[in-house]
Amino acid sequence: MAYGTITRRRAVLAAGASLAAPSVRAQAPYPAGQSVALVVALAPGGASDVIGRIVTQGLQERLGGTFFLEHRTGGSTSIAARHVARARPDGSTLFLGSVSTFALTPLTMRNPGYDPINDFTHITQACDSLFLLAANPRWPSLEALLDAARARPESISYATWGIGTTSHLWMEDLCRRAGVRMLHVPYAGSPPAMIDTIAGRTDCLPALLAACKGHMEAGRLRGLAVPTATRPPQLPDVPTFIEKGFPDFVSTVWYSVQGPPGMPAPIAARIRDALAEHFADPAVQAFMATQGMLPPEIGEGPLLARIRRELALHRELMARSGVEPS
Structure with a gap:
């Protein structure tokens, strides 16, 4: 992929720069003598793989060692979360x-x-990712x-x-705002x-831009609307929900990097510093922009503030939409 070309070129430049200035990489390889799994809670092939590769490449380049993606899907991401919460x-x-x-x-x-606050070492946000309502053409x-x-x-179906x-x-919120009832078809990722949805077995789905842009360009999916304040530059021909009469219907999907509870502070700090350096790289930012991703606040x-804030927001949204815990 193009990102690999960018990072190889950057690695050559960084090799010369490292002679002039200290960096995270100047320390001993992390972690000594072992591989590091970045556990991904969703199925392979989606947008989470894209941001996962960005994270693992950045950590491997800057910390040494071997970093790889490990998919543990199911349970609305809870299976992966419990695995990490109980890991060493x-x-x-x-x-x-x-x-x-x-x-x-x-x-x-x-x-x-698992407890979303206390059962993890919270390291940093990784990105915000644009998404949209995509449909069969x-x-x-x-x-x-x-x-x-x-x-x-309920004759029109939406996949999630x-x-x-x-x-x-x-989608429950969209249906409530629009005054319609659609059939929910859940998938494992x-x-x-x-x-x-491409095959026509379902009608539409909320899709991350990183995962569906190629399908849209090939005519296999059509972008119907995007929940942003203005049309993003990556989707100049897709209207916003605000344009379509849904005021304040604005949202993004965000990703983060966590470790098990009790991770030593120096280890968490090394990961955080490496990612801060990585996400500040103009080449990484340019690639993320093509994928509809925004650099994170490190x-x-x-x-933690965002998690607490959005727990409160989603609790309110669930109450308005009538979604009950299962």
């Missing part, structure tokens, strides 16, 4: 967390098996889809990447949900 806090297991894991699943599952517009849903309640995920709650404090 020696730096060999990290977690690519998300808004689903930390601000939704604890509310939509009666017993997720037979639907020419958002108006056509919603009109059909109004005329034939799981019950209680951002995609599910977001976004790739199979997208495959079935630090444990901003991440």
Whole structure:
């Protein structure tokens, strides 16, 4: 992929720069003598893989050692979260967390098996990712889809990447705002949900731009609307929900990096500093922009504040949408 070319070029430049200035990489390789798994809670092939590769490449380049993605799907991301929460806090297991894991699943599952605040070492945010309502190309517009849903309640289906995920709650809110009833079809991750929407077995789905842009360019999916304040430069021809008469319907999906509880502060700090350096790189920022991703606010404090804030927001949204814990 293009990102690999960018990072190889950057590595050559960094080799010369490291002679002139100290860096995170000047320390001993991290962690000594072992590989590091970045646990991903969603199925392979989706947008989480893209940000996961950005994170692992950055850590490997700057800290040495071997970093790889380990997928543990299911349970609305709770299976992966419980695995990390019970792992050894020696730096060999990290977690690519998300808004689903930390601000939704604890509310939509009666017993997720973890505490979103206390059962993790919160390292930093990783990115905000743009998403949109995408549909099978037979639907020419958002108006056509919603009109059909109004005329034939629950005949129009929407795919999500799981019950209680951002995609599910977001679609419930959209249906409530639009005054329609659609059929929810949950999948174990976004790739199979997208495959079935492309095939016409489902009508539409909330999709991260990083995962669906290629399908849109090839005509396999159509972007109906995007929940941003203005049209993003990556999607100049896709209207916003605000343009379509849904005021204040603005949202993004965010990712984060966590470790097990009790991770030594120096280990967490090394990961955080390496990621801060990585996300500040103009080449990384340029690549993320092509994927509809925004660089994160680095630090444990901003991440914890966001989790607490969005737990409160989603609790209110669940109450308005009538979504009950299961």
